[in-house]
Amino acid sequence: MRPVRAVLGALLVLAGCDEAAPVTADAGAVDAGLAPLVDQPFVAPAPVLRRLTRAQYTNTVRDVLGDDVVVPRGLEPDVERHDLVAIGASEASVSRNGVEQYQSAAYDLAQQVFRTPARRARWVTCAPAAVRDDRCAETVLSSLGERLWRRPLDEAERARLVGVAGQAAAALNDFDRGLEYGLAALLQAPDMIFRVEVGDSDRLGPYALASKLSYFLWNGPPDPALLGAAAEGRLGTPEGLSAEVTRMLAAPAARRGVRAFVSDWLHLQRLDAVSRDATAFPAYGADLPGAAREETLRLFERLAFEDVDFRDFLTTRRSFLNRRLASIYRVAFPVPVSMATPETFAEVTFDESAPRRGLLGHASMMLMHAHPTSSSPTLRGRFIREDLLCSPMPMPPVNVNTAIPEPSPNLRTLRQRLAAHSTVDSCASCHRLMDPLGLSLESLDAIGRARLTDNGAPLDTRGDLDGRPFSDLRGLAEALRDAPLLPRCVVFKLYRYAHGREDGDGEFGEIVRLERQFLLSGYRFQTLVTALVTGDAFSRIGLTREGATP
Amino acid sequence: MSLRLSRRTLLRGMLGGAAVSVGLPPLECLMNQNGTAYAGGQAFPKRFGVWFFGNGVLPDFWLPREVGPDYTLSPLLMPLATHKPKLTLVSGTRVATINTGPHLSGPAGLFSGDAIQNNALAHATVDQRIAEVVGAETRFRSIETGIQPSSNSYSYSAPGQVNPPETSPFALYQRLFGEGFRAPGESTAPDPRLALRRSVLDAVGAQSQRLRGRLGSGDRQRLDQHLEGVRAIERQLQRLQENPPNLAACRRPEMPASDYPEQGGRLPVLERSRVMSDLMAMAMACDQTRVFFHMYSQPVNNVLFPNASAGHHQLTHDEPGAQPEVQAILRLIMADFGYFLSALDRVEEGDATLLDHALILCTTDCSYGRTHSLDEYPMLFAGSLGGAFRQGTHLRAMGENASKVMLTVLQLLGVRANEYGVGPGRVTDGLGGLVA
Numbered sequence: 001m002r003p004v005r006a007v008l009g010a011l012l013v014l015a016g017c018d019e020a021a022p023v024t025a026d027a028g029a030v031d032a033g034l035a036p037l038v039d040q041p042f043v044a045p046a047p048v049l050r051r052l053t054r055a056q057y058t059n060t061v062r063d064v065l066g067d068d069v070v071v072p073r074g075l076e077p078d079v080e081r082h083d084l085v086a087i088g089a090s091e092a093s094v095s096r097n098g099v100e101q102y103q104s105a106a107y108d109l110a111q112q113v114f115r116t117p118a119r120r121a122r123w124v125t126c127a128p129a130a131v132r133d134d135r136c137a138e139t140v141l142s143s144l145g146e147r148l149w150r151r152p153l154d155e156a157e158r159a160r161l162v163g164v165a166g167q168a169a170a171a172l173n174d175f176d177r178g179l180e181y182g183l184a185a186l187l188q189a190p191d192m193i194f195r196v197e198v199g200d201s202d203r204l205g206p207y208a209l210a211s212k213l214s215y216f217l218w219n220g221p222p223d224p225a226l227l228g229a230a231a232e233g234r235l236g237t238p239e240g241l242s243a244e245v246t247r248m249l250a251a252p253a254a255r256r257g258v259r260a261f262v263s264d265w266l267h268l269q270r271l272d273a274v275s276r277d278a279t280a281f282p283a284y285g286a287d288l289p290g291a292a293r294e295e296t297l298r299l300f301e302r303l304a305f306e307d308v309d310f311r312d313f314l315t316t317r318r319s320f321l322n323r324r325l326a327s328i329y330r331v332a333f334p335v336p337v338s339m340a341t342p343e344t345f346a347e348v349t350f351d352e353s354a355p356r357r358g359l360l361g362h363a364s365m366m367l368m369h370a371h372p373t374s375s376s377p378t379l380r381g382r383f384i385r386e387d388l389l390c391s392p393m394p395m396p397p398v399n400v401n402t403a404i405p406e407p408s409p410n411l412r413t414l415r416q417r418l419a420a421h422s423t424v425d426s427c428a429s430c431h432r433l434m435d436p437l438g439l440s441l442e443s444l445d446a447i448g449r450a451r452l453t454d455n456g457a458p459l460d461t462r463g464d465l466d467g468r469p470f471s472d473l474r475g476l477a478e479a480l481r482d483a484p485l486l487p488r489c490v491v492f493k494l495y496r497y498a499h500g501r502e503d504g505d506g507e508f509g510e511i512v513r514l515e516r517q518f519l520l521s522g523y524r525f526q527t528l529v530t531a532l533v534t535g536d537a538f539s540r541i542g543l544t545r546e547g548a549t550p
Numbered sequence: 551m552s553l554r555l556s557r558r559t560l561l562r563g564m565l566g567g568a569a570v571s572v573g574l575p576p577l578e579c580l581m582n583q584n585g586t587a588y589a590g591g592q593a594f595p596k597r598f599g600v601w602f603f604g605n606g607v608l609p610d611f612w613l614p615r616e617v618g619p620d621y622t623l624s625p626l627l628m629p630l631a632t633h634k635p636k637l638t639l640v641s642g643t644r645v646a647t648i649n650t651g652p653h654l655s656g657p658a659g660l661f662s663g664d665a666i667q668n669n670a671l672a673h674a675t676v677d678q679r680i681a682e683v684v685g686a687e688t689r690f691r692s693i694e695t696g697i698q699p700s701s702n703s704y705s706y707s708a709p710g711q712v713n714p715p716e717t718s719p720f721a722l723y724q725r726l727f728g729e730g731f732r733a734p735g736e737s738t739a740p741d742p743r744l745a746l747r748r749s750v751l752d753a754v755g756a757q758s759q760r761l762r763g764r765l766g767s768g769d770r771q772r773l774d775q776h777l778e779g780v781r782a783i784e785r786q787l788q789r790l791q792e793n794p795p796n797l798a799a800c801r802r803p804e805m806p807a808s809d810y811p812e813q814g815g816r817l818p819v820l821e822r823s824r825v826m827s828d829l830m831a832m833a834m835a836c837d838q839t840r841v842f843f844h845m846y847s848q849p850v851n852n853v854l855f856p857n858a859s860a861g862h863h864q865l866t867h868d869e870p871g872a873q874p875e876v877q878a879i880l881r882l883i884m885a886d887f888g889y890f891l892s893a894l895d896r897v898e899e900g901d902a903t904l905l906d907h908a909l910i911l912c913t914t915d916c917s918y919g920r921t922h923s924l925d926e927y928p929m930l931f932a933g934s935l936g937g938a939f940r941q942g943t944h945l946r947a948m949g950e951n952a953s954k955v956m957l958t959v960l961q962l963l964g965v966r967a968n969e970y971g972v973g974p975g976r977v978t979d980g981l982g983g984l985v986a
Contacts, residue, residue, distance in 0.1 A: 049769035074721055077701030077714050081668060091668075093772035095713045096691065099779025100725070157760075160753050168746045185750045189757040190776055198764050273699065277854055278814035286812065372815065372854050372861040398649045398922045402867040 037513060043506020044542035047197040047204075048090040050215075050500045053078050055260060057193070059220035061109060063253075064147040066119050069112050072105040078269070082502055083386070084493070085264050090500040094193065106187035110180040120176070128175040136175070137165045141182045149191040150214075150222055151207035152231075161185055197541065204539045206230035213244070213533060216498045218253035219260035238534070245533055249526060255301050258525075262300045265493045266359075266387060268293045270368055276447055280373045283328060284447050287342060291324050292364035292448065298345060299359075304525040310490065311481045311523055314358040314388075317350040328363060328449055329356070355443050355450045357477040363448030369438075370446035377414055377438030384437045388480060390489035393434060397426050412457040415439050436463040440476045487523055491515045498532055510537040594899045596935050597834050597908035598680045598963050599842040600661070601890065602704060603883050604653065604849040605866050606919030607928045611877055613641055614944050621944040626877065627930075629885040635942045636895070636905060638931040638984070640955055642948035645924040647975040652922040653849035653915040657704040660913065660927065660952055663971030671706045673972075676956055678707050681841040683964045689789045689838045691782060695722060695830060696845035697822045698853055705843035711775055715845045719806035719825040726833050730786070732794040733802050733836070744787050751784050799897040799904070800836035803829060816854045819847075823886040831893035834904055846883065849915040855879045866919030876919070887912055891932050908933040909959065927952050938962050940986045947981055954981040 052060060058071045076098030079088035094102070113119050123144055126136040141161045145153040153161075161182045169178025186192060197212060199205040204212060207222075210230040214222040222230070226244060234240030248254060263269060271293045276284040298320035303312055322345050326333035331354075334346045350356060359365060369379040385391045396402065404417050411417045418435050440463040445451050453459060461472040465479040480486055491514050495503055503511060514531050521527035532538060607626065614621040621639075623631055630637060647659035651666050658666045661675040677692060685691035694705050696715030705713040716722045758777045762770055806825045810818050823846065833839050847853055852861025858875055860868070865875050897904035912930040917923045929952070934941045939962055947954075957970035958980030969978045 046766055049765060049772060074718075079701070079712065081670065081710075091670075091710050091772075093708070093711045093775035094779055095694075095707065095711070095775075096779040096782045097694065097714070097716065097725070099776060100783060103783060157757070160756060164746075164749050164753050167749055171742045171746060181746050181750055185753040188750065188754045188780075190754070190761050190773055191757055193776070194761075194773070196761060196764065275812055275815045275817070275854070277816070281815070284815065371864045372852050373859065374864075395651055396922075398652060398924075400921060402920055403870060404868055406870050 037516065038509035040509040041506065042510055042537055042540065043504065044202065044537065044540035045499075045501060045504040045507070046543060047199075047541040048500050050086075050195040050197065051076075051089045051092055051094065052193060052195065052215075053085055053089055053219075056215060056219055059218075059256070060148065060192075061187075063220050063223070064144070065109060065113050066122075069109060069119075072101075072108050074101050075105060076101060080267070082496070083267075084497055085269070086497045086500050087502065102188055102193060103184075106184040107180070109187060110183040113183060114176045114180050124176075124179070131173055131175050132166045132169045132178070133175060134162050134166055137169070137179060137182060138162045140179055141165060141186065144183060145186050146227065147221065147224075148186050149189070150195075150211045150227070199539075199541055202540055202542070204541055206233060206235050209235050209539050212498075212538070213248065216533065217245070217248045217257045217529070218251070219257045220253055242534055245530055249530070255305065258301050258304050259297045261494065261497055262297055263293075264497055265490070266296065266364075267368070268296060268364065271364060274367045275372055276367075277373045281445075281447050283449065285324070287324060288328070288363065288447065289367055291322050291342070292362060292367055294322070294345060295320055295325055296359065296362050296364045299362075307524050307526055309523045310518075310525045310528075311486060312358070314360065314477045314481045314486070316358050317352070317354065318347060319350065319361075320345045320347055322346075325363060328447065330450065355473060357474050360441060360473055360477050360480075361444065361448075366441070366444050366446060366448040373446075375414070375442060375444075375446040377418065377435050377442060378431065380438035380441050381434030381436070382438075384480070385433060388489060389483065389485040390492055391433075391485070393430055396430075400426060402427075407455055413454040413459065414442065415454075415460055416457075437465065437476065439463060440470065441473055443473055487518055488515055491518055491528065494528065494532060498538070507537060510535060594902075594907045594936065595837060595840050596684055596963060597840045597904070597933075598677065598684060598959075599830075599844060599908065599910045600677055600705070601844045601846060601887055601910055601912045602657070603846040603887075603912075603914050604851045605847070605862050606653075606914050606916040606922070607880060608873060608876060609918050609926050609928075610872075611880075612928055613926070614639065617944050617946045619943045626880045626884060629881050630888045630891070633888060633891045633895070633932060636891070636932055636934070638939070638941050639944045640929040640931065640947060640981075640984070641926065641944065642946045643927050643929065643950045643952040643955060643981075645927050645952045645975070647971070647973065649922070649924050656914075656916045656922075656924050656927065657849070659924070659971075659975050660956065661704050662706065663953055663956065663975045664973065665975075668710070670710045670712070671704065672709050673706070674708055675704060675706045675843070676960060677705050677841055677843045678713075679960060679965050679967075680963045685839060685841045688840055689786055690726070690833075691839070692841035692843065693722075693726070693830070693833060693839045694843045694845075695826055696848075697819060697826060698817060698845070698847050698851055700845070700848045702848055703843060703845050707778075708771060708775055711772070713843065715843070717845075719810065719822065719829060720808045722826065722829050723803070723806050726829065726838055727802050727805075730790060731802065731836075731838070734794055734797060734800050737793055740791070744790060748784060748787055751780050751787075754780050795837040797835060797837055797899075799899070800832070803832045816856065819853065819855060819882075820886065824889055827886075827890040827893045830890070831897060831904070834894070834908070835897040846886065855882055863919075873920075894933075902936070905933045907936050909935045909939055909962070911959070929955060934986065935962055937986055940984055945981075945983050947983070950981060951975070951977050953977040954979060955984065957981075958984045 054075050057075060061071050062069060076094055078085045079092040081088040081091050123140050126139050128136045138158055142153050142158050164185050165178040165182035168181035169175050195211050195215065197204060197208050199208060207230050210222040210226050214220060214226055229235055229240060229244050235244060271289040274289045278284060300313055321329065322342055323333050323340050324342065331348055331350065334348060335344055365383065369383045370376050382393050385393055405411055405420050407417065411420055440461045442454060442459050443450060443461050463470060463476065465476065465483065468479045470476050470479050491511060495511055514528060517531040518528045611625045614624045616622060623634060645656050645659035647655065647665045649655045651669065654666055658664065658671045662671040662673040664672050681692035694703055694713040694715045696717040699717045701714040703712055703715045707713055755777060758773055762773055765773060810822045830842055850863050852863045854861055858865065858879060862879055869875050891905060894905040894908060895903045899907055910932045914928055917926045917928060953971040953975050954977045957967060957977055960967045960970060961980060969976060971977055
């Protein structure tokens with residue numbers, strides 16, 4: 001992960017953890033007022049070819065072919081690079097097994113479309129005059145193609161697909177079977193699987209821009225209205241673009257889009273791999289990680305669309321729980337048991353005295369940043385530094401003994417054991433940045449239950465965040481809320497997520513502008529999103545690596 | 551799992567599943583007098599595979615005290631006692647590329663010959679280079695598998711391009727032995743739909759060409775990878791129109807369960823490993839593939855092995871002393887490796903076995919898990935490539951560059967290579983002692 005810049009042109013290089021301090025010093029300037037705008041020419045990096053993530057492939061297929069189609073589960077897995085799946089998607093290709101999986105899915109989906117009368121009727125709007133009717137096939141396949149490839153098809157492309165369908169229709173003596181092969185070709189084409197961010201000059205073309213907008217705001221494909229705006233050139237004017245963005249943010253799919261960002265930012269996909277020892281945690285069940293993920297997604301989504309201060313995500317006493325989570329958190333579940341299914345999430349507000357606040361109290365975070373049989377202050381502290389404050393921690397040095405002492409009468413709690421361990425300088429310089437933060441979260445165990453003791457000894461949850469002391473999780477949450485690096489971090493994450501790559505040196509001015517807008521709005525997430533997509537940088541593309549415009 | 555729309559159902563629908571049995575001559579007739587090759591003089595195919603597990607070893611309990619053919623198995627290798635004559639332990643080598651990423655730099659240096667870039671491998675790995683030569687004729691050029699659900703692997707087909715492992719036994723079965731597979735003696739009637747599928751792939755290929763010209767070189771390479779996958783399917787369709795390979799031991803294996811879920815927070819490692827081992831052995835017995843990369847467990851994995859008090863990775867760092875729990879996990883891993891070797895060794899090929907015609911490299915992500923050291927890199931081979939690779943010995947190669955071992959492996963498998971690796975990983979000579 002590339003760290004956020006502390007000051008213009010000076011990358012924060014974490015060769016060791018001792019150099020981490022300047023971040024907070026510089027961030028103080030932001031705290032005092034506004035970051036200075038940077039007068040620096042914007043230089044757009046080269047465009048990227050982005051593979052659809054699994055979620056984007058699924059959303060594309062469902063939005064276009066019908067939200068009741070069954071999307072096959074075996075699909076090429078996402079790749080995370082530089083801490084984001086969105087960036088991995090710009091670096092990964094498709095493996096041979098992945099190509100086979102896309103093929104299987106394509107034929108499966110094609111059958112679902114043309115062998116279900118209601119779905120067929122939506123696309124086959126002409127009556128075929130014969131088993132092979134190229135004109136009718138062209139009508140069907142070009143409208144499907146425009147939606148799946150997110151742009152109109154050119155003549156050669158239409159002819160090619162019509163040829164495939166016609167050959168199949170003739171061989172199988174069935175017009176619809178022919179269309180199945182045509183649709184299978186559409187679904188397997190790189191134009192479906194990849195998003196091609198190209199243009200004619202230093203700007204994305206209108207259709208590429210429409211896709212970039214919709215996959216960012218909706219995590220799905222452009223709808224006909226957005227394609228219409230692209231066709232009419234409306235995305236090229238500030239008013240036209242602004243109108244589309246307003247419309248898109250009001251659409252239900254915008255919630256899906258916000259969730260996709262939070263999921264990627266906080267790596268919520270990793271909850272799929274979480275497991276806990278049933279002996280150590282009898283209350284754990286395989287349903288817990290999914291419920292915990294939903295809590296985190298719902299809270300962020302709700303705060304974003306209520307248009308409140310984004311930083312409430314850290315400190316709010318509100319949350320969204322199902323019955324399972326309510327029992328883990330030991331709070332009353334407001335829905336009668338007879339009316340609640342595992343999918344029933346209800347809003348609750350924790351008491352003032354409750355041990356949890358915002359994200360840090362979520363079972364999702366406690367489940368992800370832990371070991372299968374115990375919590376891990378180091379992993380929790382690393383999560384705060386890296387994911388919330390964008391301060392990457394270096395890899396542990398090699399050839400050092402990494403063991404922590406076993407519990408003993410003198411070293412009962414993890415805090416005591418870690419302290420005994422942190423006497424090696426090369427380890428301590430980083431661990432002192434992570435462990436104290438994680439130790440203040442020891443009041444929650446590795447599945448998110450509150451506790452007062454560790455191994456029979458009372459917990460000491462005091463700590464400090466870069467000089468600001470606090471006494472427990474609630475104090476840490478407040479300290480993080482006030483940390484200038486928190487909003488800056490989310491600006492960087494969102495920018496990288498939107499563009500599918502790390503930010504280049506020539507983009508720093510734009511990022512400072514966004515951070516400023518964010519601050520001026522009182523940290524309204526929607527304002528940040530709007531500023532990002534309506535900014536000049538969103539549609540700019542640079543030279544490809546060979547130096548030629550694409 | 552929805553069976554209604556499974557790949558199997560789909561393919562049955564699309565291809566008609568028109569498998570019919572026709573009488574073929576007894577299989578022995580296809581071999582020569584000595585049983586060392588087919589009657590046509592064609593040798594049994596060479597196979598290569600990597601069997602990888604995460605989190606390193608305990609060198610004190612891994613290394614045998616003696617060197618040479620008469621060594622005594624170390625405590626961690628004891629579960630492999632029955633296979634000892636077919637094993638070669640190589641010790642003393644070091645991965646010489648820079649060690650910056652714990653659990654990552656070692657495999658990167660070993661399999662790609664270079665340091666990591668952007669936390670990924672910077673070159674195609676040895677298995678894929680071997681597959682280019684050895685796997686060209688089979689239905690699958692290579693397969694990538696695993697036990698622990700994960701999308702991570704150390705098999706790369708190009709810089710940064712990982713080949714995710716198939717970790718579901720059911721999905722692996724469907725891919726290898728579902729519709730599209732024919733056991734020896736089964737022949738498929740010509741199916742017009744195969745030609746239609748090829749015309750679809752032609753159209754997909756044409757779209758790739760159209761797109762290609764608009765991309766920078768890096769993205770063009772990624773698109774070409776995709777196109778390579780499309781061509782691989784074309785070759786598979788071609789195979790479907792030929793008679794299946796006629797191998798005596800090949801039979802369609804039993805269909806695995808649709809899932810092998812965790813029990814009490816523990817992955818049923820043994821059960822999953824055995825099912826996968828049987829499928830992989832039969833994939834090679836049926837000559838569906840000749841190359842595999844198996845991620846038995848992931849680097850940094852915290853799998854709760856049977857009876858372990860904590861996750862594997864956590865134990866390697868936190869368990870004090872001689873780490874008896876880690877030792878028990880490693881013995882269990884070696885027992886699972888032994889099960890896999892037995893599965894290969896049961897497949898008779900002429901007067902030898904599939905294992906004899908194969909070379910399997912069992913290795914991990916570092917030497918001593920607690921310190922992530924890359925000295926004394928653990929490398930355990932099984933099989934002899936039909937007598938070409940020395941076996942039944944402990945070869946001590948103190949201080950040698952591990953790349954030398956990989957260069958010898960590449961050369962024995964027919965890859966034209968005079969050197970291997972980059973920078974400190976680069977070597978121009980193999981390790982002579984490995985050649986029989």
